[in-house]
Amino acid sequence: MQGIDWAYMAELAPIILRYVPLTLTMASIAMVCALVLSVLLAIIRIQRVPVVDWAVGLFISFFRGTPLLVQLFLFYYGLPRIFASLTQIDGITAAIIGLTLHFSAYMAESIRGAILGVDRSQWEAAESLGMTRARMLRRIILPQAARIAAPTLLNYFIDMIKSTSLAFTLGVTEMMGAAQKEAAGSFLYLEAFLVVALMYWIIVEALSFVQRILERRMQRAFQR
Amino acid sequence: MNADCEISVTGLRKSFGPLTVLNGIDLRLKAGERVAIIGPSGTGKSTLLRCMNYLDRPEAGVIRIGDLTVDAATVTRQQILALRRRTSFVFQHYALFANKTARENITEGLIGVRGIPLAEANRRADRILADIGLSDKAGSYPAALSGGQQQRVGIGRAMAMESDLMLFDEPTSALDPEWVGEVLDLIRRVADGRQTMLIVTHEMQFAREIADRIVFMEGGRIVEQGPPAQIFDNPRDERTRAFLRRVG
Ligand SMILES: Nc1ncnc2c1ncn2[C@@H]1O[C@H](COP(=O)(O)OP(=O)(O)OP(=O)(O)O)[C@@H](O)[C@H]1O
Ligand SMILES: [Mg+2]
Numbered sequence: 001m002q003g004i005d006w007a008y009m010a011e012l013a014p015i016i017l018r019y020v021p022l023t024l025t026m027a028s029i030a031m032v033c034a035l036v037l038s039v040l041l042a043i044i045r046i047q048r049v050p051v052v053d054w055a056v057g058l059f060i061s062f063f064r065g066t067p068l069l070v071q072l073f074l075f076y077y078g079l080p081r082i083f084a085s086l087t088q089i090d091g092i093t094a095a096i097i098g099l100t101l102h103f104s105a106y107m108a109e110s111i112r113g114a115i116l117g118v119d120r121s122q123w124e125a126a127e128s129l130g131m132t133r134a135r136m137l138r139r140i141i142l143p144q145a146a147r148i149a150a151p152t153l154l155n156y157f158i159d160m161i162k163s164t165s166l167a168f169t170l171g172v173t174e175m176m177g178a179a180q181k182e183a184a185g186s187f188l189y190l191e192a193f194l195v196v197a198l199m200y201w202i203i204v205e206a207l208s209f210v211q212r213i214l215e216r217r218m219q220r221a222f223q224r
Numbered sequence: 225m226n227a228d229c230e231i232s233v234t235g236l237r238k239s240f241g242p243l244t245v246l247n248g249i250d251l252r253l254k255a256g257e258r259v260a261i262i263g264p265s266g267t268g269k270s271t272l273l274r275c276m277n278y279l280d281r282p283e284a285g286v287i288r289i290g291d292l293t294v295d296a297a298t299v300t301r302q303q304i305l306a307l308r309r310r311t312s313f314v315f316q317h318y319a320l321f322a323n324k325t326a327r328e329n330i331t332e333g334l335i336g337v338r339g340i341p342l343a344e345a346n347r348r349a350d351r352i353l354a355d356i357g358l359s360d361k362a363g364s365y366p367a368a369l370s371g372g373q374q375q376r377v378g379i380g381r382a383m384a385m386e387s388d389l390m391l392f393d394e395p396t397s398a399l400d401p402e403w404v405g406e407v408l409d410l411i412r413r414v415a416d417g418r419q420t421m422l423i424v425t426h427e428m429q430f431a432r433e434i435a436d437r438i439v440f441m442e443g444g445r446i447v448e449q450g451p452p453a454q455i456f457d458n459p460r461d462e463r464t465r466a467f468l469r470r471v472g
Contacts, residue, residue, distance in 0.1 A: 222365040
């Protein structure tokens with residue numbers, strides 16, 4: 001068996017590292033958009049807005065029912081057809097849109113569960129004061145739901161970071177793409193992808209660490 | 225608080241599925257009147273209070289508070305908000321906002337419903353906290369307060385709204401016995417201020433002491449009502465007599 005070329009890996013690491021910001025940027029933008037969208041979707045589901053609720057149900061069902069990779073291709077190749085002005089959509093944009101929609105479908109269900117997990121007495125106390133629905137959600141319900149949903153949402157963020165690697169299939173040179181290009185010259189594919197794997201692993205472990213701290217903080221919130 | 229704000233409930237009906245819980249309730253309160261509701265469990269006392277705040281939606285009946293008329297047949301969202309802004313509710317299980325400190329629980333309605341600026345709301349909250357003896361707990365979250373302290377904040381939150389009618393649903397029955405006294409004392413002081421109030425309670429002695437009138441309910445109806453001395457010492461209806469024998 002041929003040994004692993006550690007020196008080559010050490011050489012490659014700083015090159016791949018340069019693409020980490022792109023990965024984190026794509027994931028962060030998609031996460032922020034997905035958060036906003038999923039809170040809206042969750043509220044629509046809970047308020048059972050007629051017709052819209054049905055459409056939201058269909059949306060969630062579709063984005064949970066089909067593979068992310070297929071969705072990304074649909075956006076990349078499909079959007080320019082629907083919107084003629086977009087002769088070409090760049091891979092990064094398509095990936096962000098795809099990740100946003102895909103993850104918001106999952107996150108909407110978690111957030112809905114978290115909102116329903118807030119004790120009924122909290123709604124009633126707010127209602128009894130004569131608060132409007134919007135204010136009630138903003139001031140009382142969502143802050144408490146956020147605490148319930150936070151660990152799950154962080155899991156989705158971690159998942160999203162890893163999923164940005166699929167942007168590679170849309171021609172985006174992110175960590176995977178960069179590794180592929182380097183390996184094409186050196187033929188050391190194993191080493192190149194091993195570097196990528198290690199880097200994802202480190203990022204995810206760092207986030208898990210933050211997650212644990214946050215969870216402990218969340219448990220202590222509103223206790224003193 | 226409007227000094228001459230008459231309150232009336234007419235023909236109030238409410239059912240949960242096949243179960244009729246309120247079977248035509250008529251009730252009037254004069255401004256400043258303190259009325260206690262007593263009656264057996266499951267008789268619709270809580271439901272009556274909740275309907276008066278539209279936490280439960282009655283199927284029929286008219287609620288009047290001063291110049292505001294809310295008819296279940298034609299009620300709008302705006303009317304429900306208006307009704308809630310003229311009534312305040314003290315819950316059996318306190319129902320303090322878990323993500324708000326004691327002071328914020330009191331200011332929340334002032335700022336968000338009454339539109340009072342933060343600084344003024346804080347001043348009022350601090351006055352109320354002093355009044356309910358919890359100035360030192362202003363920055364504590366409900367989870368860090370005893371049951372009695374939580375309920376005092378719950379009452380403070382309702383007091384702050386200066387509503388035309390305060391509704392109390394068994395405010396002491398979830399409390400450990402050691403905290404009942406301090407909460408009753410606070411309610412007594414609210415009553416002494418001639419706040420119009422409707423209180424559901426199992427504390428018969430307390431009801432007799434603070435109420436101008438006792439209402440006895442059973443089976444979704446008002447069976448008998450009158451001054452405490454009459455209801456407790458000379459009940460006319462056999463059901464009232466049976467109930468009072470049981471509790472006491
Ligand atoms: N949300 C609900 N859904 C179904 N049934 C309900 C609901 N709320 C109350 N009920 C029923 O309505 C009846 C009256 O309840 P309510 O709570 O008003 O009684 P109560 O007089 O306050 O009793 P207690 O003294 O035990 O508090 C009970 O039979 C109860 O089970
Ligand atoms: Mg009750």
